[in-house]
Amino acid sequence: MSDILVIGAGVVGLAVGRALALRGHAVVVAEAEGGIGTGVSARNSEVIHGGMYYPEGSLRARHCVDGARRLYGFCASHGVPHRACGKLIVATDAAEGAAIAAIHARGIANGVEGLALVDGAEARALEPNLACVSALHAPGTGIVDSHALMLALQGDIEDRGGAIAFHSPVARLSWADGAWVATVNGDALPFDAVVNAAGLGAQAIAKAIDGFPPDRIPRKILAKGSYFGCLGRPAFARLIYPAPVEGGLGIHLTLDLAGRMRFGPDVEWVETEDYAVDPDRAQAFARAIRRYWPGLPDGVLTPDYAGIRPKITGPGEPAADFIIDGPAQHGLDRLVHLFGIESPGLTASLSLAEEVADRLLA
Numbered sequence: 001m002s003d004i005l006v007i008g009a010g011v012v013g014l015a016v017g018r019a020l021a022l023r024g025h026a027v028v029v030a031e032a033e034g035g036i037g038t039g040v041s042a043r044n045s046e047v048i049h050g051g052m053y054y055p056e057g058s059l060r061a062r063h064c065v066d067g068a069r070r071l072y073g074f075c076a077s078h079g080v081p082h083r084a085c086g087k088l089i090v091a092t093d094a095a096e097g098a099a100i101a102a103i104h105a106r107g108i109a110n111g112v113e114g115l116a117l118v119d120g121a122e123a124r125a126l127e128p129n130l131a132c133v134s135a136l137h138a139p140g141t142g143i144v145d146s147h148a149l150m151l152a153l154q155g156d157i158e159d160r161g162g163a164i165a166f167h168s169p170v171a172r173l174s175w176a177d178g179a180w181v182a183t184v185n186g187d188a189l190p191f192d193a194v195v196n197a198a199g200l201g202a203q204a205i206a207k208a209i210d211g212f213p214p215d216r217i218p219r220k221i222l223a224k225g226s227y228f229g230c231l232g233r234p235a236f237a238r239l240i241y242p243a244p245v246e247g248g249l250g251i252h253l254t255l256d257l258a259g260r261m262r263f264g265p266d267v268e269w270v271e272t273e274d275y276a277v278d279p280d281r282a283q284a285f286a287r288a289i290r291r292y293w294p295g296l297p298d299g300v301l302t303p304d305y306a307g308i309r310p311k312i313t314g315p316g317e318p319a320a321d322f323i324i325d326g327p328a329q330h331g332l333d334r335l336v337h338l339f340g341i342e343s344p345g346l347t348a349s350l351s352l353a354e355e356v357a358d359r360l361l362a
Contacts, residue, residue: 002192002361005030005182007170007205010041011146011349012341013197014153017162019353019361020195027162030184032201037150040199041346043275043307045227045254045265048072048142049084049344052089052107052115053244059322062108063348063355068140070350075144078152081257082261087141087239088123090132092291096243097134103244104136114139129235131294139237142348145257146346174210180335184267186355193334193360198309200273202339209335216330218312218323218339223248225265225309226277226286234261240292248309251288262304263289269315277303283317305359312340326359336360 006017006305009031017029033039051064057059075082091097100117107115116137118126123135154164164186172183179190196205206217225248234255242250248267255261263285282301289296313320323339332335336356345352 002026002296003190003194004028004193004195004360005170005180005191006187006195006197007034008038008198008201009154009166010199011037011153011196011346012041012043012199012338012352014150014157015349015353016195016197016356018156018344019350019357020151021157021160021162023357023361027157027160027189029157029162029164030168030170030182031164033267034166036154036164036355038149040307040310040342041146041150043305044142044146044343044346045252046146046256047143047239047254047347048084049347050087050107050141051110051114051344051347052103052112052136052137052138053249054106054110055321056109057228058107059170059324060344060348063322063351064344065111067344067348067351068210071144071149072142074152074350075149079143080148080152082142082144083257083262084140084142085238085255086137086139087241088127088132089136089138089241089243090123090292091243092132093135099243100134104291107138109134112138112140119330127236127238127240127277129293129295130240133294141256143239144346145305150344170205170208172208172210173238175332183361194336195356195360197336197341198352199341200308202310202337206337212332216317216325218320221311221314222270222273223309223311224268224270224274226268226281226306227264227304228277228282229260229304230261230263231300231302232297232298234259235293235295242288242292253289253293263301265307273308275306275308276305279303283304309342311342312339322348324352324355324359327362328359334360
């Protein structure tokens with residue numbers, strides 16, 4: 001048995017901690033804040049993605065497809081509220097139609113099951129309030145209570161003797177006498193292995209490691225996404241996504257498990273973490289939404305919440321793949337970093353956790 005430190009108690013850090021605990025290791029998940037999932041994991045769309053957006057063979061594609069399968073099974077076995085409500089990715093003109101056809105082909109290559117291209121009439125038969133010329137139907141897409149998911153992951157860790165240490169920021173990591181020594185609240189604590197799953201703080205953790213090659217630390221690019229709630233009864237039974245835009249998947253319509261509609265996220269490149277939602281952005285949201293829902297009533301959008309995507313590429317650059325930086329890449333024993341784990345990180349979490357455990361203990 002090894003003593004393993006996982007840094008970050010978001011959904012990915014908790015999934016990694018669980019995977020390692022299930023393999024019989026003594027796990028401590030160190031979290032700088034006072035609760036689980038207070039960062040990226042608490043500020044997303046809570047969607048179980050299918051895996052059709054990402055390049056064939058990429059980590060994002062592989063772990064999204066495998067992660068969705070694992071996540072549905074985990075939610076069913078652990079009583080985590082979820083629903084496979086399905087999704088329509090819609091095209092409102094011919095150019096978007098070509099983009100959606102390419103997403104369909106990519107999804108088939110990635111092994112996403114059940115995908116079907118439908119014309120506008122078929123899409124409206126599924127969702128009468130929808131306006132589009134064509135759509136990609138993804139019946140396997142779903143929604144999940146992300147906090148209940150994280151609580152279940154925490155429960156599995158603790159059931160196997162692991163612990164979550166709150167208010168425990170890791171200030172430094174150094175290698176001494178065959179162990180990683182973590183400085184936490186002034187104490188020096190030895191561990192056999194370390195996983196950096198700190199999300200927005202992952203680069204800062206890497207910089208705090210004695211001897212870690214600085215050229216292996218990617219840039220941290222902050223992409224803010226705001227969400228707006230929607231007053232009134234839901235107009236759709238499925239998630240509705242437009243064609244993707246630079247930096248994100250477009251202002252889409254998601255549902256929570258009570259059926260309430262919300263819209264977002266948009267993309268706003270920022271320099272610092274700021275989670276305030278500007279009410280004036282509602283006008284741009286309304287214009288985007290009315291392309292696929294012309295019947296959106298005036299005055300029903302209300303500021304809800306915002307999140308920050310931990311990107312490693314910026315405006316005008318191709319979206320980067322997830323980075324799993326392990327001993328084979330950086331040359332330091334028993335250390336794995338996770339960088340750029342944005343969407344579909346929640347969906348991919350259980351699958352990512354298995355690869356991290358494999359690389360850490362190889």
